[in-house]
Amino acid sequence: MLAKTTKDVLRKAVKPPFRFRGCLYAKREAATHLATSTSLSNVPVPASADDAAIIDDLDKPYSSYPSSPLSPTGLFRHRLLTSPREFKVLAEATQRRAEILTERIVRAGESREELYKVVKNLDRLSDMLCGVIDLAELIRNTHPDASWVQHAESVYDQLCQFMNVLNTHVGLYEVLRIVLSDPDVVKSLSTEARETALIFWRDFEKSGVNLPPSQRDRFVSLSSEILSIGREFLMEASKARPPxxxxxxxxxxxxxxxxxxxxxxxxxxxxxxxxxxxxxxxxxxxxxxxxxxxxxxxxxxxxNSSSEEQVHTLERLLRARGDLARLVGKDSFAHMALADKMAKSPENVRYFLDALMDHTRPYARRALRALSLRKQAHLNTPPFPTIQAWDRDYYCPPEPPAPPVSLPPLTLGTVFMGLSRLFRNLYGVTLRLSDVASGEVWHSDVRKLEVVDEKDGTLGWIYADLFARRGKPSGAAHYTVRCSRRTDDDDEAGDNAFIRNDGDRHAVEIARSFDSAHRARIPGQEGMYQPPVVVLVCEFTRPSPRSGPTILAWHEVLTLFHEMGHAMHSMIGRTEYQNVSGTRCATDFVELPSILMEHFLNSPTVLSLFDINGNPIRQAANHHEDPCRSIDTHTQILLAALDQIYHSPAVMHEDFDSTAALARLYETRGLIPYVPGTSWQTQFGHLFGYGATYYSYLFDRAIASRVWRNIFSHDPLNRDTGERFKSEVLRHGGAKDPWKMVSALLNAPAMASGDAEAMAEVGRWKIEDEVSNSARH
Incomplete structure (x- = not known):
């Protein structure tokens, strides 16, 4: 999703961390190429008629007629979503249906047969709420109609508050405890089901379910307070600074x-x-x-100035998180947030950042000395004057990213065609334009892409809202509107015993109608699945009769490849449980597929996919190395370290001062001196969305670089290699330990444990050959 620089404000407000609330979303290594094919596959699969249709549609001028609010076809073809008022009705019905299912789960101990269904029903409960919350998140960020946005905000707040209550529901927790302590029930669970059950268990305990009633109530109120302060912090972070x-x-x-x-x-x-x-x-x-x-x-x-009010808002947020962590017996919010991540603890994050800092510092110092020499020559000073923060861009002006070879102008349609061809070569998956019914989308710009597997048929749909418009937030983002999961074993009939009256029956009927849309049977697989639905939001220039098709700058091509990496993770990550589907995985693992996608743009073989006629790329090299990239990477490491400090026990000290902490960090570990009187931290929007996990992007950059170099770089279109990445990583979503996935992919068994040394080893991997140093989420 997310953002191109550290100053970007995270647009997608983060839901609380538990799965009911969180609906979002090697020490030793064999340096061997893992492709099993005996011959290179540098000759790509030819472009298809569907590829040509993508170019034709995306590159022609768009109409601007508004969608009819009275259309019988609602958003995403849900007949219930033809007006914002009906969205509120859907939310009420969904909450009532969730309450009915909650009662069924709580009473599962009365029937041994029901105990075998608890994990499935917990996942159903999460899915029915996430389906509406995730839709509300999309609408409130992208819909041009203020009434829709207002109702989406109301729906989002209502159901997140309900999830806060479920998070501390003792009855649900006790039933899950019975399930996990029953050997016969546990034995009946698949590996994926056991992982899903453990996710619920950890999240219950993280939410203080074992606390006395008054403290559980305090947990719920603190969680709501954090969301409220977080929104205030993001609004203040985005405010224009004085001139x-x-x-x-x-x-x-x-x-x-x-x-x-x-x-x-x-x-x-x-x-x-x-x-x-x-x-x-x-x-x-x-x-x-x-x-x-x-x-x-x-x-x-x-x-880099801040008002006292802005600093106070940030520090209120940090202390509230510290209070929440202490309430559940954790030393800090970082200890609480990292327990279920690849890092496992703040100490392991420090191992990673320290190793990465040790690797990066010499390169950054050399680059800084080069800038100092430029300043010396410019000002005729004694040797090696200090580079100040305001000197960085003058003595090393930022250069836009450029492709590794000279390319003709790339239209939006051409890039999407290239993406489809890349996916077909690697995974046997293509993109196909799909008709959009009147009322199905929130703006006439939106296009619908069907994702088709050569064996399994339709995997899901990507709705692409690609062009800038008045009132639309800036930046690029990937929204998961619906996760994949198996549905034919839902046993919805079992819910009927807990329906009390006609009002319940009507609410269940409304909510079930919403749930059942777009379900499909996958050829060659057992059961019925809920195909994933995702939305890709960008801000490209609209094509027009006068200017012609949209021409993408190289940084926009990188952004599109990055976001489509998230989308394909959602599409291919087919699991039986939505809590582990696609991008519903550890925060410090979720960026790996998307960052890896950027690396493919380093390959002339891949770039030849942009030519529909299949002509090879023969132009002279155009690539240049940013001499200040290592300085920027060093700065990113400092920001990740600052994030850890801000979510450490230190924040609970009475004399904690976020500005003083920032100054100390730059004075002790920085290369460019801290500037007294500045307090940039109030613009660090990711402190809310990625609190205690900002290191994740650097971490996944390091892993993606190693995966690219060792597996893909020598033969990037090799189908066997693509299938291996698909089966080892993409298909599992969050259902498998990510350390084991990385270990198997890189043939590095020592990494499987994911211990402190494994974290440090990732920090020692080279990432300076990254295709981009910007952070796109």
């Missing part, structure tokens, strides 16, 4: 570009100070091009 006052004399020497000339003329004509807002085009121009240091310093100070 810097730049004197005309400080713009001397600004480059003779269009923007630079206009700024100088404006300053000269008015003979008054210019007010320049951080983040504006004028500010970017000054930071990269102003020879005078003072205007850059002023803008840096303005961009």
């Amino acid at each position: 810097a006052r730049i004197r005309p004399s400080e713009l001397r020497g600004l480059k003779d570009t269009g923007m630079g000339t206009r700024l100088r003329l404006q300053a000269t004509a008015t003979q008054r100070d210019l007010l320049v807002y951080p983040g504006s085009l004028q500010a970017q121009m000054i930071m990269t091009s102003a020879p005078e240091e003072e205007p850059r310093r002023k803008l840096y100070m303005a961009a």
Whole structure:
């Protein structure tokens, strides 16, 4: 999903961590290539008629007619979702149905037959609530109609609060305890079912279900308070910072570009100070091009300032999380949050970050010395002047990412065609345009892609909302609207015994109608499945008759490949339980498939897929190495370390000061000095969405780099290799220990334990050859 720089605000508000609430979403290694084919597969499968249709549709000018709110076809073809008011009705019906199923689960101890169904019913309970919550999350972020957004906010709050209650439901916990202590019942569970049961068990205990009633109530209220403060923090983080006052004399020497000339003329004509807002085009121009240091310093100070209120909001959030952790007997929120992640503990995260820091620091210091030499030559100073924070972009101007070879302009349709061809070569899976009924989507821009497996048929659907529009949030995101799971063994008839009246019966009928949409029987597999539905949201330029098709910049191509990595994880991750389906896996594992997708863009063989005629890429090399990439990676490590500090026991000390903690970190481990008077942490939006897990992106970058180099790089279209990644990683979602998946994939048995040394070993893996240093989530 998520965001291209550390200053991006996380748009997708995070649900509470338990599965009822969380609906989102090697020490020794054999350096051997794992492809089993005896010949390379550099000749890609030819483009198909479906590929050509994708280009034709996505590259033509779009119509702009609004969807009819009165259409008999509702959102995602749910007949119940033709108006925002009906969405609220659906939420009420779903909660009532969930209450009925909760009663059935709680009373399972009265019937031995029911005990065998508890894990399945818990997963059903989670799925029926997540299906509505996830839809509400999408609508409140993307729907252009304010009424829909308002109702979605209400639905989201209502059902998240209900999930907070379920999280501390003693009756559910006690029944699960009976199940897990019964040898016969446990023996009857599949490996996936046992993993799902343990996920529920851990999440119950994480939520303080063993606490006395008053403390359980406190847990629920604290959880709601954290969500509320978190939203406040994100809103404040996204606010524009006050402008810097730049004197005309400080713009001397600004480059003779269009923007630079206009700024100088404006300053000269008015003979008054210019007010320049951080983040504006004028500010970017000054930071990269102003020879005078003072205007850059002023803008840096303005961009990294915070009000006392903003700092207070962040520290309230951190202390509330600390209170929550202590309530359930944990030393800190990081200890609480990491127990079910690959890292397992804050100590193991430190092993990883320390090893990565040791690996990165020498490269970053060399790059910093090169900048110092540039500053010395520019200002004619004694040797090696200090590089300040406002010097970074001037002496090493950020360069947009570029492809490894020269390419013709890439249209949006061409890139989607290339993605489809890549998936067909690797996995036997293609993308196919699907008709959209009136009322099925929230805007006429949205296109529907059917994901088709050559053996199993339709896997699921991707709804693509690709173009920028007024009021639509910026950035790119992947939303899981519906997870895959098996449904033919749901035993919904067993719920009927707990229906008390006609009102219950009507509510169940409404909620079941919503659940049953789009179910399908998969050829060659036993049972009926709920196919996954995901939404891809981007902000590309719309094609038009005047300008022609959308041409993607290279960073946009990288973003699209990244987000489609998440989408294919959701599509291929077919499991019987939705709690472990696709991207419903550990936070520090979920980015691996998406980051790996970016690596494929390093290969000329893969880039040839963008040519529908199959012509090989023969152009001269165009790739350049960013000399400051290691500095940026070092900064990312510091931010991950800051995240750990902010979620450590230190935050509970009376004298805790988030700004002082930031300053100490930069003074002790930083390369570029901390600037007194700044407090950038209030703009660190990921502190809410990725609290205590911000290291995850660096962690998955390291693993993805190793997977690419050892498995894919020499023959990126090899079907055997693709099938191995599909079967070892993508298919399992969160149903298998990710350390075991990585260990098997890399033929590195020492990594399977996922201990402290395994974390440190990942930190020692090279990641500087990453295709992009930006963080896309």
